[in-house]
Amino acid sequence: MIGISPDNKTFDSFKNIAPYLHHFFSEDILVSVCDREKYIQIDGAEKFGLTVKAGDFISNKGGDFEAIKTGKVIEKNISKDVFGREVKNVSLTNSYILENVEKTNNEAKNTDEILEFVKNIANKTNLLGLNAAIEAVRAGESGKGFNVVATEIRKLSKSSAESIKKIENIIKNIQFSVSNITKNINQINVYFKEQASEFEEINATIENLTSTAKSLENISKDY
Template identity: 40%
Template sequence: MHPRLELYHRHLGTIQELFFEGAALLLADTETVLESLPSEKIHFKIKGMTIDRFKDSVSYKALMTGLPVKEERGPEAFGFPYYSKAVPIFDEDGKTAVGVIAAITTNETVSKLREEATHLSAVVEEMTAMTVQITEGSKDLSEEVKGFAAVSHSMAEDIKQVHKALEFVQEIANQSNLLGLNAAIEAARAGEAGKGFSVVAQEIRKMADVSKETSGQIRELLKSIQSSTDRFGKLVQSISRNTDSQAGSLAELNKAFEQIAMTADNLANQG
């Protein structure tokens, strides 16, 4: 055994202890596997076998190229995914490879983390799409609420105009009532000749009373409508504020989802 390989062979157990999750180690010269140490999960009995039987391994590739080689493999060989890395061992001149040392360690934790991260990324993408859709809906709702607010304001202005018209009708009724009263007085003074005119005066006063009573009823109805319109306007303003606030919150939530998705992608792509 080459002195350099003998040194590695003597300390192979100590080297194995450097791996946190444990690793199976292999030491070989240019022809034969000199030693193989199993780990808790990885067991292989290849000591004494020729190295050319493992041409697809990192050990053979490192020995042939003179360069470190690492690979990540699936569960085909051991029933679970694993990492393997091999480093050539050189003679004192640093140019001639006299052997190779390799380590194989399980990749179950990282593989599981990748799977979960990939799943999380997919879920976050769906949630992001939903928040975008809800945000757009909130914007549309906000615009519609603003339209309601404009209608409410217009209704309030129209009611003000009706109030003004009613005041005018009320004034006419008062004037008509006064005119009817004056006509009745003049008819009474005219005696027998003013009887016909007296009948007309009474009808004018009745019409004035009816107009006054009706305008009062309309005014009360308008007050009720005005109150309802005011409440509607306040409700619309409250909804508008809430939809604007929700749109802002959803935008922040969407940013958070994007950050989570980015983190999940980074985890899924960890090598």
């Protein structure tokens, strides 16, 4: 916000200059001319999706109101220290999540080895139960009790094999999900890095705008 004297000549000069100020910048800007209560002229509001228009009262939360109240030049920078840091923090958070997702994936791979080991035990147990059943038959009447034990061993082996298969399917689904999450996080990281770069460009543009505003203030003092 630039303070100007109330004479009509200076005021009209700013109204005439305002529509052309955007030509000095590569990025979109908003320029407003106002009195102590209302906006007299606004250029560029639609580019930012703002509904404010000439004749609207000045919000007491904005830089315009503060400039009028204090009589000073008010600078409102959207700097990389504000937005860029937030974007980088999100990117770092995503990197942390990605690191833990990869650890989960590695743990799932280690579980595969354990399941393979248990599967081998189940197979050997099944073979042991089968051999025990054969020996029980050979023993005849005296081997009936042992045959019951052998049958239970084989049931346990079969149950273990079925449980292992279910666990394997669950782990495969987890690994598939982890793969998708990793892919998505990598894409998000790329996006936020691009956003951080764009915020730096916006910051540079606003610094140029501030410099121009100061120059216009100096010009207004000559009237």
